[in-house]
Amino acid sequence: MTTVTERPAASPAPSAESRRDRRRRERIEEQDAAIPVELYGLKRGTVPVLTACCVLFAVFTLVPVAWIIFNATKTQANIFGTFGFWFARPFEFFHNFRMLFENVDDDGTYIQWFGNTALYAVLGGGGATALAAFAGYGFAMFRFRGSKVLFYIIIGSLLVPIGAITLPLYLVYAKAHLINSIWGLILPSMVAPVGVYLMRTYIGLSVPRELVDAARIDGAGEARIFFKIALPLMVPGLMTVLLLSVVGVWNNYFLPLIIFSDNNKFPLTVGMGLWSQHATTSGDQNLYPLIVMGGLVTIAPLIILFLILQRYWRSGMLLGSIAN
Amino acid sequence: MAAIALSQLTKVYATGVKALDALDLEVADGEFVVLVGPSGCGKTTALRMVAGLERITSGTVSLGGQVVNDVSPRRRDIAMVFQNYALYPHLSVYSNIGFALENAKVGKAERDRRIRAAAETLGLGDLLGRKPKQLSGGQRQRVAMGRALVREPSVFLMDEPLSNLDAKLRVQMRTEVLRVHRSLGAATLYVTHDQTEAMTMGDRVAVLLGGVLQQYDTPRALYDRPANLFVATFIGSPSMNLYEAGLSADGGSVARPTVVLGSQRLDLPAPVAARVAAYQGRKVVVGIRPEDLVLGSGSGSGLAADVRLVEMLGSEQHVYFSIDATQAGQAAAGAAAGESVEAAILAASAPNGVTRLDPGVEVRPGDRVTFAVDPARLYFFDPDTGQAITG
Numbered sequence: 268m269t270t271v272t273e274r275p276a277a278s279p280a281p282s283a284e285s286r287r288d289r290r291r292r293e294r295i296e297e298q299d300a301a302i303p304v305e306l307y308g309l310k311r312g313t314v315p316v317l318t319a320c321c322v323l324f325a326v327f328t329l330v331p332v333a334w335i336i337f338n339a340t341k342t343q344a345n346i347f348g349t350f351g352f353w354f355a356r357p358f359e360f361f362h363n364f365r366m367l368f369e370n371v372d373d374d375g376t377y378i379q380w381f382g383n384t385a386l387y388a389v390l391g392g393g394g395a396t397a398l399a400a401f402a403g404y405g406f407a408m409f410r411f412r413g414s415k416v417l418f419y420i421i422i423g424s425l426l427v428p429i430g431a432i433t434l435p436l437y438l439v440y441a442k443a444h445l446i447n448s449i450w451g452l453i454l455p456s457m458v459a460p461v462g463v464y465l466m467r468t469y470i471g472l473s474v475p476r477e478l479v480d481a482a483r484i485d486g487a488g489e490a491r492i493f494f495k496i497a498l499p500l501m502v503p504g505l506m507t508v509l510l511l512s513v514v515g516v517w518n519n520y521f522l523p524l525i526i527f528s529d530n531n532k533f534p535l536t537v538g539m540g541l542w543s544q545h546a547t548t549s550g551d552q553n554l555y556p557l558i559v560m561g562g563l564v565t566i567a568p569l570i571i572l573f574l575i576l577q578r579y580w581r582s583g584m585l586l587g588s589i590a591n
Numbered sequence: 592m593a594a595i596a597l598s599q600l601t602k603v604y605a606t607g608v609k610a611l612d613a614l615d616l617e618v619a620d621g622e623f624v625v626l627v628g629p630s631g632c633g634k635t636t637a638l639r640m641v642a643g644l645e646r647i648t649s650g651t652v653s654l655g656g657q658v659v660n661d662v663s664p665r666r667r668d669i670a671m672v673f674q675n676y677a678l679y680p681h682l683s684v685y686s687n688i689g690f691a692l693e694n695a696k697v698g699k700a701e702r703d704r705r706i707r708a709a710a711e712t713l714g715l716g717d718l719l720g721r722k723p724k725q726l727s728g729g730q731r732q733r734v735a736m737g738r739a740l741v742r743e744p745s746v747f748l749m750d751e752p753l754s755n756l757d758a759k760l761r762v763q764m765r766t767e768v769l770r771v772h773r774s775l776g777a778a779t780l781y782v783t784h785d786q787t788e789a790m791t792m793g794d795r796v797a798v799l800l801g802g803v804l805q806q807y808d809t810p811r812a813l814y815d816r817p818a819n820l821f822v823a824t825f826i827g828s829p830s831m832n833l834y835e836a837g838l839s840a841d842g843g844s845v846a847r848p849t850v851v852l853g854s855q856r857l858d859l860p861a862p863v864a865a866r867v868a869a870y871q872g873r874k875v876v877v878g879i880r881p882e883d884l885v886l887g888s889g890s891g892s893g894l895a896a897d898v899r900l901v902e903m904l905g906s907e908q909h910v911y912f913s914i915d916a917t918q919a920g921q922a923a924a925g926a927a928a929g930e931s932v933e934a935a936i937l938a939a940s941a942p943n944g945v946t947r948l949d950p951g952v953e954v955r956p957g958d959r960v961t962f963a964v965d966p967a968r969l970y971f972f973d974p975d976t977g978q979a980i981t982g
Binding site: 499586589 | 642643644663664665669670671673674675676677678679680681690691694695722723724725726728731738742755
């Protein structure tokens, strides 16, 4: 790796501008570069109508989230007895949160399911991202016999609904001893056709062929070109695929439902499903606040993940690399 | 032994397009050879085949006497500068230049020494810590050069390395590239579409058209003895004036043949007449370099012309005129000039010739002038084959 990291003092270092100043400047430049909405040539009144539509849609999307936040602070009686979109006394948020991590009805514990989900998401989502990167790079960079057909088969697999293949899938799993095995969930989660498709498209646009050619002439092997040259340029695409696959595994309900019968292997989705089943059938006094709080805690990591990954979605990765 | 030898090199794409047709070319050790031609002539394809980035349909590429058709690019000991630089955007200048050495497992101390030496040669010493996006166009171009020369390769390939620079920087970098070439002494194959670059830089220049080698010679020879109409129009700016003409024996006397240009005639002296003797009484294409048309009718041969347009360049002026003669080789000239200014002007106001005059000479559009022509400096081409008539 490089041994020279600091910039020479003599040169006009762009780092003289602080990070915050740069952000602000970039935001202003972006605003300046955009065509003002008055110049779009739209009919009068179009913009307010469109804005209203967007607001409506945002409200529609956010209402369930708001409901879950309000009701995570309530007792069971208040969940049913008070207005859903405001707080009510007593404020039970911390109590509910604490209860969530205690064993309920010997059905297995929330913390166990949370750990399971995290494990499945990391291995399945991470694996899916890695495979999508390899496969996408292969499809984008190399022409080989059957590459097109293979790619179309992968895309075609998107069209098959999981419900249609449940029975054969179960039979295959039984033969492969994957029933009640965590690999039964992780391995299929690692196969992400959407990820392969996204990565192929992204790599085609963001990793110029000339760079790969240049690296070849510079004496780099294909593996080294992939890891040292292409991979750093693929990061924004990879983060998209990572987020999609982690969310996919995190929210997966159907597959774990059919392959797990052991409560201790449940992910959150199936565990919470079990709880709400018990809540409706047994009328357990304490379950509803836990289900609501459980829902909130379930979605929180995804929101945090999204916020963390956001910094990787940036443009200008190729600035200075390729002229014109 | 030639450093680079191309033998019957042919490239046919899957679509059936023949990009390169049986190219034979040798580059000696330390020689600077320029491949030049209009876009789509196959010059970049040829270069990429030498680099190993393009599959060879037939023929061979030899480097240092070894046929390398099936050798991967990384084992060919070549360095290449790409048209758009192809710098690694996430690596510093230092790492960009050092990447090849790292791949070759050169020791850290030696690597550092060579990177700094290359950077010093190219005036990049202060920029080693920067990323490509923090560099100007000229600096990026230098990094691309540095990345190639740090390897001390036996063969240097350059694919239009200056085409993305502004005009002034391009002229500056020309000398820079030549200086680097001399200090390295590696055989260099340089691709460009710019005939000025080819003429000023190449020890020898290979002119390509439609995948076929037209002529391979020194710049001087290309200018003085173009092999055919295409080379004649492609090399030199403004382009050579070409007219359809007849060769006749004046008044029946075989000793004094003349060129008949429209309604005008130019007497040919004996040595020139001998050169074109075989075409006596037939149609030919006559070529006149712009600088060979001198204002003022001296005694002897002269051509009357109407001035249409004057372009003052400061050091000289280009005077576009029309004479009573049919312009020849339009197809070839059009292909050569592409969308050049000359072609556009020629098409717009219908002059059919151009000359280069001293800026002090007073000429205005609408003037009727007479040009003196030295018949010894006329070029003759066969109108059917386009080949030069050399006698």
